[in-house]
Amino acid sequence: MRLARPLLLLLSVALAVPLGAFAADQYVPLQQRMTPEEFKAAGLDKLSANELKNLDNWLSGHGKVVTKVVDQEGKPVFYPTSEKAGPVQAHVQGSFTGFSGHTQLTLDNGQVWQQADSTQVSCLSSQNPKVIVRRSLMGNWMAAVDGCNDTAPITRVK
Known part of the structure; x- marks a missing residue:
């Protein structure tokens, strides 16, 4: 009992x-x-x-509202956790000649990335080149574009 x-x-x-x-x-x-x-x-x-x-x-019957995470300035946070986010593989839309210090990359998956520093990198001119965006050891995002021998730090804006 x-x-x-x-x-x-x-x-x-x-x-x-x-x-x-x-x-x-x-x-x-x-x-x-x-x-x-x-x-x-x-x-x-x-x-x-x-x-x-x-x-x-x-x-x-149609799901719940998903609240976007934003930072203190109201900008969207695309990866709100510190978990390792996998690389993004896509193609740059349009012509690409390199990083000019203020380059913005619009990808065919809808993402938009902005160069995060003023480094200038000349690359072979190409149409819709493949790009891989991955985290660096310091947690920043780096873009490696086909036809370029160097990478550039970038931040996601959309």
Whole structure:
């Protein structure tokens, strides 16, 4: 009998934890999530009760909002943890002749990187060359572009 009471308590806790987590994931309707001013500013007050219900139903089945991480200046942080991020392999969009000290690289994957120093590196002129962006030993990002014999430090801007 001594074991029955702790076992019953453990079973109760094991059942309560998933129910609490499930309740936390429940969708909260827009009218409860927004102030009346926000609701009106978004034009949602113009919806009929049925239209609002349909919108709430749709939102409840389409994932959660993901909050972007920003630094103290409000700039986006693309890798918020100190974990080692793998190299980025892509192609520079357009013509590339080297690093001029203020070079901006737009990649075919949508990322945009800006040269982080004023170093000037001349490279063979090429169209859409392959680029590998990887972390250096000091944690900075370095770009190695095909046709270039040197790398340049860069920071991601988009």
